[in-house]
Amino acid sequence: MSKENKKSRWKWPLGVMATGIAGAAVVILRGCWHGKMSWPIRVQEHSYQVCLGCGIKRLFDEQDFRAFGPYSYDLNRLMAWKRMQHEKALRETAASEQRPAS
Numbered sequence: 511m512s513k514e515n516k517k518s519r520w521k522w523p524l525g526v527m528a529t530g531i532a533g534a535a536v537v538i539l540r541g542c543w544h545g546k547m548s549w550p551i552r553v554q555e556h557s558y559q560v561c562l563g564c565g566i567k568r569l570f571d572e573q574d575f576r577a578f579g580p581y582s583y584d585l586n587r588l589m590a591w592k593r594m595q596h597e598k599a600l601r602e603t604a605a606s607e608q609r610p611a612s
């Protein structure tokens with residue numbers, strides 16, 4: 511696993527040089543561009559993908575089969591973000607139910 515990571519990390523810098531300063535800055539800071547995400551990993555009720563280049567994580571929706579939300583190296587932060595979205599949705603539903611139906 512870690513051997514694979516090292517190999518793909520070295521392939522990145524050449525390709526990214528052409529994509530501009532912003533891209534290069536990301537590569538210098540993070541060593542990658544998140545072009546290669548792992549297959550979804552399931553932890554309890556959450557699914558997420560891990561970048562094979564730098565290890566950044568992103569939540570994954572198994573129903574829609576797509577990634578969503580922000581990128582973060584801290585899975586706890588992603589889970590907190592998801593919880594926040596969920597609570598926001600609940601609040602919005604509650605608010606619309608309080609409105610008189612017309």
Ligand SMILES: [Zn+2]
Nearest residue numbers: 542544561564
């Ligand atoms: Zn990455």
